[in-house]
Amino acid sequence: MLHDAVVAAFAAHGSGSPYFTVIDGLALLRSFSERHPNHLIHRPALCIVVQGAKWTTFGERRLHYRTSQAMVVSVEMPGASQVVHGAPDAPYLSAVIELDQAILREVYESMEAPPTPASGEHAAAFVMELNEAILGCAARAVSLLGEPQAIPLLYPGVKRELCYRLLAGPHGGVFARMVVGAERNRRLVEAIHALRGNFDKQVRVDDLAALAGLSPTAFHRQFKAMTAMTPVQFQKQIRLMEARRLMLSREMSAETVAFEVGYASPSQFSREYARLFGAPPRRDIGKLLSA
Structure with missing residues (x-):
């Protein structure tokens, strides 16, 4: 079970939280009480709640997620998170697995019947229910911390299976859009990355809109639909x-x-x-x- 694997990992290796493990892109979180909001820049990742509950806000959008659910983030963006259920006898526990775009694309292109990329305007973060297959992948990833010599050999296979389970699941179209997507969506993400990379400079919205191949009005609308924030x-x-x-x-x-x-x-x-x-x-x- 994922719960037992995370508890064992903290007992053997991690005293602090977040615990950035020896597996690149895998972090474990633990909290024994409700926390004040924690502001951070979220990278594309799957944040799996193993025990407890939490909320995260991106601009005007607040996402609530609990045990056996995960928050999926597809674009790097700022947000604030707060643990709302965590106690000494039942701490909040979660596993954060960064999404590997290269493996996601490789698996997508190898599927006999890949999902059709989702169309329209969609949020870059959402909450999904987890099935036993996805939870099993996460449990095997965390369990590998007890066998560091096996990580280079086995973890790539776990990542591939996780990508397959995500693409083959109910939200497969959204994950497909992350790696394929429409040209307009890809260029919008490029504009978001440009704003992220030049945060300390004066950036004109008209220039970002041109990079995205959109009018300023359409860019502003789609940017907010994706991030729940205006560019400013x-x-x-x-x-x-x-x-x-x-x-x-x-x-x-x-x-x-x-x-x-x-x-x-x-x-x-x-x-x-x-x-x-x-x-x-x-x-x-x-x-x-x-x-």
Whole structure:
């Protein structure tokens, strides 16, 4: 069982959470109580809840997921998550498996009857129910932590099977769109990546729309349908999360980091920082360091 594998992995290897395992792209999370919102940039991944419950917000969209469900993220984007069910005798447990686009594509192209890529405007994050086959793949991946010498030989096969189960399941069309998709969807994702990579610069929405092959109005609508944020909100959250990371890891001042992430005014940076994280930079960072 996945639950037993995760508990055994924490008992043998991981004292902290998140526990970034020796398997690239596999992390385990554990919480003994409800947590305050945790802001982070989500990478394309499958976040499987093994025990407990959690919510994640992306812009105006909030996703709730619990035991035997998973949140799927298909595009790198900022969000905030909070554990809502976790206790000393039954901690929140989850396994995060990053989606390997190359293997997903390889499996898709090898299928005798691959799913038709989903069409229309779809959110880049959604919640899905998990079946025994997917949970079994995740359990085998976590169990390999007890056999590190077997990881290079066996984990690639587990990843391939997981990709197959996702493509062959009820949401196969959505996963197919991640690797194939329509030209318009692919170019929209490229525009999102461009905004993500240039978060500290002035980026014109018209230029992003041109990269996506859309009119500014259509780009704005489809960007929000996918991320639940406007391009400006997306960029702002990326800037503020990067600023927080820099102040924690490099001990940079709020004034210095404001310019580093693209703000022209430290006072505007402090206001927007407090709005997102609930406290001004100095107080927020002090609280995090003391914790």
